[in-house]
Amino acid sequence: MKQISNEFSGTFICLEKSNIDTDQIIPKQFLKSIKKTGFGDNLFDGWRYLDEGTLDQETSSRMVNKDFIFNNKLFIDSNILVSGENFGCGSSREHAVWALKDFGIKTVIAESFADIFYNNCFKNGLLALSLKKSEISKIFQNFNENSAQSIEIDLINQVLHYGDSEFKFELDDYKKKCLLEGLDEIGASLKFTDQIKSFEINYQLKNPWLFK
Amino acid sequence: MSSRTLYDKLWDAHHVAKRDDGSSLIYIDRHLIHEVTSPQAFDGLRERKIEPWRVDSIIATPDHNVPTENRAKGLKGISDSTSKLQVLTLEENVKKYDLNFFSLGDERQGIVHVIGPEQGLTLPGMTVVCGDSHTSTHGAFGALAMGIGTSEVEHVLATQCLIAYKQKNMRINIEGDLLERVSAKDVTMFIIGQVGTAGGTGFNIEYAGSTIENLSMEGRMTLCNMSIEAGARSGMVAPDQTTFDYIKGKPFAPLGEQFDKALDTWISLKSDPDAIFDNEFSFSSEQILPQVTWGTSPEMVSSIDEKVPEPRDFKNKENYEDALNYMGLKPGTKLTDISLDQIFIGSCTNSRIEDLRIAAEILKGNKLAKNIKRALVVPGSGLVKKQAEEEGLHEIFIDAGFSWRDAGCSMCLGMNPDQLDQEERCASTSNRNFEGRQGYKGRTHLVSPAMAAAAAIEGRFIDVREF
Numbered sequence: 099m100k101q102i103s104n105e106f107s108g109t110f111i112c113l114e115k116s117n118i119d120t121d122q123i124i125p126k127q128f129l130k131s132i133k134k135t136g137f138g139d140n141l142f143d144g145w146r147y148l149d150e151g152t153l154d155q156e157t158s159s160r161m162v163n164k165d166f167i168f169n170n171k172l173f174i175d176s177n178i179l180v181s182g183e184n185f186g187c188g189s190s191r192e193h194a195v196w197a198l199k200d201f202g203i204k205t206v207i208a209e210s211f212a213d214i215f216y217n218n219c220f221k222n223g224l225l226a227l228s229l230k231k232s233e234i235s236k237i238f239q240n241f242n243e244n245s246a247q248s249i250e251i252d253l254i255n256q257v258l259h260y261g262d263s264e265f266k267f268e269l270d271d272y273k274k275k276c277l278l279e280g281l282d283e284i285g286a287s288l289k290f291t292d293q294i295k296s297f298e299i300n301y302q303l304k305n306p307w308l309f310k
Numbered sequence: 311m312s313s314r315t316l317y318d319k320l321w322d323a324h325h326v327a328k329r330d331d332g333s334s335l336i337y338i339d340r341h342l343i344h345e346v347t348s349p350q351a352f353d354g355l356r357e358r359k360i361e362p363w364r365v366d367s368i369i370a371t372p373d374h375n376v377p378t379e380n381r382a383k384g385l386k387g388i389s390d391s392t393s394k395l396q397v398l399t400l401e402e403n404v405k406k407y408d409l410n411f412f413s414l415g416d417e418r419q420g421i422v423h424v425i426g427p428e429q430g431l432t433l434p435g436m437t438v439v440c441g442d443s444h445t446s447t448h449g450a451f452g453a454l455a456m457g458i459g460t461s462e463v464e465h466v467l468a469t470q471c472l473i474a475y476k477q478k479n480m481r482i483n484i485e486g487d488l489l490e491r492v493s494a495k496d497v498t499m500f501i502i503g504q505v506g507t508a509g510g511t512g513f514n515i516e517y518a519g520s521t522i523e524n525l526s527m528e529g530r531m532t533l534c535n536m537s538i539e540a541g542a543r544s545g546m547v548a549p550d551q552t553t554f555d556y557i558k559g560k561p562f563a564p565l566g567e568q569f570d571k572a573l574d575t576w577i578s579l580k581s582d583p584d585a586i587f588d589n590e591f592s593f594s595s596e597q598i599l600p601q602v603t604w605g606t607s608p609e610m611v612s613s614i615d616e617k618v619p620e621p622r623d624f625k626n627k628e629n630y631e632d633a634l635n636y637m638g639l640k641p642g643t644k645l646t647d648i649s650l651d652q653i654f655i656g657s658c659t660n661s662r663i664e665d666l667r668i669a670a671e672i673l674k675g676n677k678l679a680k681n682i683k684r685a686l687v688v689p690g691s692g693l694v695k696k697q698a699e700e701e702g703l704h705e706i707f708i709d710a711g712f713s714w715r716d717a718g719c720s721m722c723l724g725m726n727p728d729q730l731d732q733e734e735r736c737a738s739t740s741n742r743n744f745e746g747r748q749g750y751k752g753r754t755h756l757v758s759p760a761m762a763a764a765a766a767i768e769g770r771f772i773d774v775r776e777f
Contacts, residue, residue: 116626117507117607121744126725130375130392132349132399134460150750153392182626184508187541188744189723190443191347192459213511213543214443214457221461270475272331283461284358287469290327290335294363294471297326297337307564307572308339308436310366 103253106205109246110178119188124197138200177204186215227267313582317514320454335471339436343370345400347441351464352403363470371412372397378715420691420717423447423658430560434549434576446537449546450530452579478588480513484521486595494529495758498536499601507609510542521595527556528662539608548580603756605633614773618643652736653685653766657722660739661690665759670703672763678711679769685712688720737765
């Protein structure tokens with residue numbers, strides 16, 4: 099039975115490009131912040147504005163790049179981003195995920211993801227899912243800059259509904275559980291405290307030079 | 311037990327527990343921390359009211375966001391208030407938890423991936439993590455070293471473990487002697503050009519073959535450093551006598567009996583002869599000429615004797631058009647006809663003493679070309695800087711017209727004041743040529759230290775073998 103997860107569904111926006119790196123998602127000057135929030139206005143800063151952004155700057159007075167899809171009024175409320183291969187490559191900066199989340203993106207769909215970015219998404223309740231090249235192409239082809247369209251995500255059954263199409267996607271059970279239940283990972287790992295301690299004792303006996 | 315790869319062995323040796331979902335808890339031996347990706351993790355610890363699991367595993371230093379001038383002033387030398395706050399926040403966390411720390415004023419301060427090995431804090435068989443993707447550098451010692459995000463930094467602080475899925479095994483074999491003045495940097499750039507920037511995603515890469523065995527430890531660090539640019543979170547070289555000789559006598563390395571005991575373990579750290587790899591590539595050293603990137607991804611790379619390619623020759627034509635447009639380059643332009651504005655010698659890829667030696671050897675008695683507006687040398691650590699000064703290398707750089715700086719990440723990512731101006735073109739020994747990486751609308755060409763030095767003299771790219 100179809101069970102739409104509203105928190106991961108919605109209107110989508112496309113960036114038809116491969117190898118979008120985390121330096122583009124959130125440029126380095128914003129990494130000076132010691133917080134996890136406040137990055138949304140600077141998501142894709144170098145592409146979104148016609149000037150160089152600085153941290154803590156009022157963005158409303160900046161010149162925007164009108165050709166960039168994130169400045170199209172129809173799409174500023176999008177909560178799904180669709181892109182090409184190797185999305186999120188480069189730097190490990192989790193700020194990239196914080197920026198997407200802050201902007202309102204809840205799901206990133208791509209042909210493939212870079213490892214560290216993919217991991218970082220699920221630590222922050224963002225769904226990252228891969229589709230086949232042909233499926234992504236179909237979404238790109240039908241994407242129309244004059245009207246926002248929706249994608250519905252059925253997380254439980256791992257099916258994406260787009261128009262008349264249904265695309266299955268892979269997701270491991272743990273990540274799914276994290277998203278559905280908002281699981282506390284550190285809390286869950288601390289349940290292994292006894293095992294970690296006994297591992298550590300044995301390990302230190304074998305490798306004493308690794309301990310002070 | 312069946313045949314295992316080096317990666318399999320390191321994984322097994324650190325495996326604490328299997329979780330219900332198939333992922334594992336992997337024990338972490340060394341946790342490197344810097345100012346940019348740690349503040350939110352320490353905040354998380356405090357919210358949970360827990361302490362770091364094992365402080366003797368942690369080493370902290372500021373590197374990403376520090377100026378490379380006015381170092382004598384310490385924190386006061388940082389003019390940008392947000393940068394200063396970030397470095398101060400690291401110092402406060404270090405103090406609160408009593409962590410090992412190399413402060414701005416300490417001569418041992420430097421880029422985290424330079425100082426770990428330099429201090430003997432990176433050892434064979436270790437698991438090493440850091441909130442920085444170039445942590446793969448430490449794989450040069452036969453360590454399993456991975457870049458992690460800030461949530462994972464918090465997780466490792468709290469549990470001494472990383473939640474991980476086992477990666478697949480890839481081996482890259484290179485055989486033969488490298489051509490003259492071709493370095494580990496050219497090797498890694500060549501590999502990325504061959505396997506692509508996502509070719510290693512989901513894999514640990516083991517580098518093997520006589521070419522790799524003949525590399526110095528510094529060369530192996532350069533090689534493993536850029537594994538992430540091929541998509542692999544970790545890359546490694548099996549430890550051998552070169553590794554053991556490098557480690558012996560380093561400040562934090564084991565001593566005497568402990569060293570001998572460690573050595574017994576380290577010697578076994580290699581893939582079994584019949585171990586199976588999920589993917590394997592083989593290249594000959596003769597294929598590798600000095601490399602130059604011309605685009606906005608490290609895979610957009612060619613040999614120095616080639617031309618900027620035609621976008622239509624690639625499957626994602628638009629990506630290549632965008633890249634050349636950003637770089638201000640026309641297809642068909644000879645790489646040796648590209649003229650430059652800035653030179654940057656530094657970064658966790660190429661800021662060690664051997665990198666400075668080869669650059670200085672080429673620069674000796676020469677001057678910067680007139681069109682070069684600025685050239686920076688940023689040693690990877692205070693100790694690299696000191697060593698270079700003892701050898702007189704700084705005088706060669708300064709005489710040539712370079713600015714001789716203090717240690718840090720500097721213009722590799724341009725978080726500090728060392729940045730390119732708009733549309734300035736830089737020959738850089740760093741690791742990423744992404745849009746805006748070295749400065750807003752700046753244009754980066756990745757090269758080896760020897761190629762950067764030759765380009766500084768010529769004002770354009772030139773085959774360093776012609777020097």
